[in-house]
Amino acid sequence: MRLTTKGRYAVTAMLDLALHSDKGPVSLADISVRQGISLSYLEQLFARLRQFKLVKSVRGPGGGYQLMGSTADISVAQVVDAVSESLDATRCEGKGNCHEGEVCLTHHLWENLSEQIHRFLSEISLADLVARKDIRAVSELQNLRLRSSQSHADHIVVSEIN
Amino acid sequence: MRLTTKGRYAVTAMLDLALHSDKGPVSLADISVRQGISLSYLEQLFARLRQFKLVKSVRGPGGGYQLMGSTADISVAQVVDAVSESLDATRCEGKGNCHEGEVCLTHHLWENLSEQIHRFLSEISLADLVARKDIRAVSELQNLRLRSSQSHADHIVVSEIN
DNA sequence: GAATACCTGAGTAAAATACTCGGAATTAGG
């Protein structure tokens, strides 16, 4: 299991999705604005998330993405795994021939460690995250900003954030 | 906390060091042969490990590296931290201004997660790893290979790698 | 049929990874 910024981007996006899942599909454009992640990058991430059946898509106007299943059923580990290109985790593709045909010293070790970290992240669901106060608070601010930037687009000039 | 292959290289090297610490300093050249990691790369890793006071060096012939303190006092977390360029962990350098002056959605979340994974890896010492049967077994094989490649080097001109 | 979205693939700049190379400083052993 690899833990990099890419996984965090994915978790952030999925969390945003979870926070706005009440009013139908959420477009990547919205997530892009709220979370400051480029649209194309989101498209790449969601391609993986869709392949892993963590989200489903609705095309056309008013479309976007929805979570497959409830927030309680999707774990941080699943999200990270989906985008993390998985299995050079131990560099020997499970065959144990990492070092000139032999198992490298830390092969079992890292397998073991990965497994435990994985288990840890498996026990944290999107529902757990959504329930957190700190996250709800930040989310509220972000909703304000999205709405104001949208009304911008509709002509009425607003600048309520300064 | 970032978990990549770089950290695994460092842990592997430190574990090798721990396994051979009984007979004086261990040279990077030996570790390089046993673990299949390039010498120069090891030098870079050990520069960090030395800065973090996890190892001390002995120069000159017969020199090498030794662990600072006992294997029980050095944790996997310390080793990973030493080489992991630490703190863009949350991308906002602790200030919480990751996203246009605001705290990003997963800021606290990731801080929290990092902390817990860190705690987990802190509780695994090199002594724990050295005690593992699987690791001792692999280590024995590696010792054999090093010895045979050394006796080769004394004299008989070698081309066994083709 | 036009606008809104997803979808796809190719390309790309910047960073991180995993090295190479060349040399300097230190020190043990002859």
Added chain:
DNA sequence: CCTAATTCCGAGTATTTTACTCAGGTATTC
């Protein structure tokens, strides 16, 4: 003192990953 073994140091470099841009295509709603 000389030589070899070693750590140290800095620069350079190839490959991969990350994070993104661009240019279109496809499905769907209004």
